[in-house]
Amino acid sequence: xxxxxxxxxxxTSVALGLALCWAMLQLPAPSIDLRTHVExxxxxxxxxxPVTAVLLNFRAYDTLLEIAVLQLALFxxxxxCGAAPLAGRRVAARPEPLLQSTAGAxxxxxxxxxxxxxxxxxxxAGGAFxxxxxxxxxxxxxxxAGLMPPWQDPGxxxxxxxxxxxxxxxxxxxxPLPRAQLLRYPPHAAxxxxxxxxxxxxxxxxxxxxxxxxxxxxxxxxxxx
Amino acid sequence: MSATAFDLLLVLALLWSGLRxxxxxxxxxxxxxxxxxxxxxxxxxxxxxxxxxxxxxAAVGAxxxxxxxxxxxxxLRAKQGRPPS
Amino acid sequence: xxxxxxYALAGAALFVAGAAGMVLQSHLLRKILAFNIMGSGAFLxxxxxGQRAGPPDPVxxxxxxxxxxxxISATALALALARRLxxxxxxxxxxxxxxxx
Numbered sequence: 001x002x003x004x005x006x007x008x009x010x011x012t013s014v015a016l017g018l019a020l021c022w023a024m025l026q027l028p029a030p031s032i033d034l035r036t037h038v039e040x041x042x043x044x045x046x047x048x049x050p051v052t053a054v055l056l057n058f059r060a061y062d063t064l065l066e067i068a069v070l071q072l073a074l075f076x077x078x079x080x081c082g083a084a085p086l087a088g089r090r091v092a093a094r095p096e097p098l099l100q101s102t103a104g105a106x107x108x109x110x111x112x113x114x115x116x117x118x119x120x121x122x123x124x125a126g127g128a129f130x131x132x133x134x135x136x137x138x139x140x141x142x143x144x145a146g147l148m149p150p151w152q153d154p155g156x157x158x159x160x161x162x163x164x165x166x167x168x169x170x171x172x173x174x175x176p177l178p179r180a181q182l183l184r185y186p187p188h189a190a191x192x193x194x195x196x197x198x199x200x201x202x203x204x205x206x207x208x209x210x211x212x213x214x215x216x217x218x219x220x221x222x223x224x225x
Numbered sequence: 226m227s228a229t230a231f232d233l234l235l236v237l238a239l240l241w242s243g244l245r246x247x248x249x250x251x252x253x254x255x256x257x258x259x260x261x262x263x264x265x266x267x268x269x270x271x272x273x274x275x276x277x278x279x280x281x282x283a284a285v286g287a288x289x290x291x292x293x294x295x296x297x298x299x300x301l302r303a304k305q306g307r308p309p310s
Numbered sequence: 311x312x313x314x315x316x317y318a319l320a321g322a323a324l325f326v327a328g329a330a331g332m333v334l335q336s337h338l339l340r341k342i343l344a345f346n347i348m349g350s351g352a353f354l355x356x357x358x359x360g361q362r363a364g365p366p367d368p369v370x371x372x373x374x375x376x377x378x379x380x381x382i383s384a385t386a387l388a389l390a391l392a393r394r395l396x397x398x399x400x401x402x403x404x405x406x407x408x409x410x411x
Contacts (some may be wrong), residue, residue, distance in 0.1 A: 001334065001336075006334055009330055009332060009333050009334055010313075010334075013326045013327070013329060013330035014326070016326050016329075017322060017323050017325075017327075018325035020322040020324050020325075020326065021266055021319050021323070024318055024319060024322060025315075025319075026361065027362070029362075029363055030362070030363050032369070033363075033365075033367075035366070035367050035368060038368050038369065040352045050368035051277045051368045051371050051372050051375070052277075054368045054371075054372040054395070055372040055375060055376075056347075056370050058369075059369070059372060059373075061374075062373070062376050063376065066376045066379050066380060067378075069380050069383055070379060070380075070383050072383070073383035073384065073387045074383075076386060076387045076390065076391075077386060077390040080391065080394050081307065087341060090329055092351045100232075105232060117280070120259075124276075125276035125277045125279075125280060126280070127277055127358055127375075128286060129281055129285075129375060130277065130280040130281050133281060133284035133285045133289060134284055136289060137288045137289060137292075140289070140292050144292075153312075159405060162317070174253070186399070205379075207381070209285075209289055210385070212289075212293070213289065213292060213296070213345055213386075214384075214385035216293070216296065216297075216386075216389065216390055217390055217393045217394050217397060218300075220394075228313065229313065231407055232313045232316050232317070233316065234332075236316055236317065236319075236320040238325065238352075239320055240320065240323055240324065240327070243324050243325070243328070243347045243351075244327060244329060246343055247327070247328075247335065247340060247343055247347065247349065248330040248331075248345050252339060254342075255339075255340065255343060256339075256343070259343050259346070259347075262347065262350075266350050266354070269354060270315055270391075272313065272355075273313075273317055273357055273361060273366070274318070274343070274360065274361070274366035274380075275357060275366065275371045275374070276373050276374060277371060277395060278357070278374050278375055278378070279379050281375050281379075282378055284380055285379070285382050286346070286378060286379075287348070289312055289382060290346065290382055293385065293386060293389055294339070294343070294389070297339060297389055297392070298339070300393065300396070301339070301396065301402060302343075303336075304396065304400070309338075
């Protein structure tokens with residue numbers, strides 16, 4: 001890229017940034033207050049925390065599509081693992097005992113924190129994604145310490161577990177289809193449905209996020225496939 | 226008044242670490258600066274009264290993304306440090 | 311100016327800086343870093359503008375949660391593609407025009 005082109009890009013981005021800041025400062029006070037609307041209907045939502053209620057009830061369609069996007073990314077990563085059969089990734093040649101004992105001691109704590117985050121999401125900050133991300137971080141830690149073998153080509157149970165969260169969510173979403181509605185929870189069953197969906201989401205999100213790390217295409221000795 | 230000073234300091238640190246993460250010549254340092262950027266963003270979420278977002282960003286943005294990027298940097302270095310075959 | 315507006319302005323600056331970085335850098339890993347910084351800037355702007363009047367608003371926060379998950383999916387897929395390119399060509403930059411173009 002020539003020097004003038006680079007200067008032009010920098011100048012344009014600075015100008016755009018200044019224009020954005022000026023536009024943000026010109027905005028009038030917001031006329032809609034969504035928080036009061038959410039709080040007014042919180043008892044119908046089935047959970048006590050407004051963010052969880054928005055995420056899993058009022059805007060559940062976004063969450064459904066978000067899980068689908070996660071899965072699509074995983075499908076992409078799985079299909080990029082090369083034509084050679086997944087021989088598994090190489091781990092550290094000399095596993096360090098201190099790292100192994102620390103990781104082994106932390107693993108149950110990771111599971112405890114994840115389950116707590118999932119349970120606490122109904123009342124306070126927490127939720128399915130945070131719990132799934134913590135579980136995935138624990139899995140990556142165990143892999144890097146050498147306590148978990150590299151993940152091979154996924155068999156049928158793992159494949160089912162990867163999509164189970166999305167399928168459960170889809171099932172709950174299409175349950176009211178005979179009444180020509182989609183993704184509506186009856187208020188008396190909302191808490192149970194949301195809990196079931198969150199549990200399924202946690203499992204699937206944890207597996208997908210770990211898979212995004214553990215199935216990254218590795219070095220092939222014969223790179224010319 | 227001290228809250229605004231903290232906010233300004235955090236914003237300056239965010240901008241500085243963000244710019245440095247993109248421009249530092251060494252890739253390893255760039256990724257580490259990016260992890261620092263992720264943690265500062267988690268602080269910003271906490272300041273914005275968004276604890277769920279702070280949890281998610283700390284776990285995913287700083288944790289998982291940092292692990293992915295560091296793994297790729299190590300892979301890159303191993304490939305470049307390999308003696309020419 | 312409320313604290314949230316300061317973060318919204320910072321978000322705009324980060325977005326623009328990330329966009330410039332994505333265009334100017336040719337190394338794929340740096341492009342991915344710049345893309346993540348762009349995303350974080352956009353999320354800060356979204357929540358900051360939504361809360362500029364004061365009380366925390368749950369709807370933008372839920373949207374940003376979704377956005378974070380989508381951003382990590384995109385990052386992981388981009389890294390997988392970049393590593394595949396590295397395995398195939400030995401470089402982590404997009405190939406220039408071929409000689410017989």
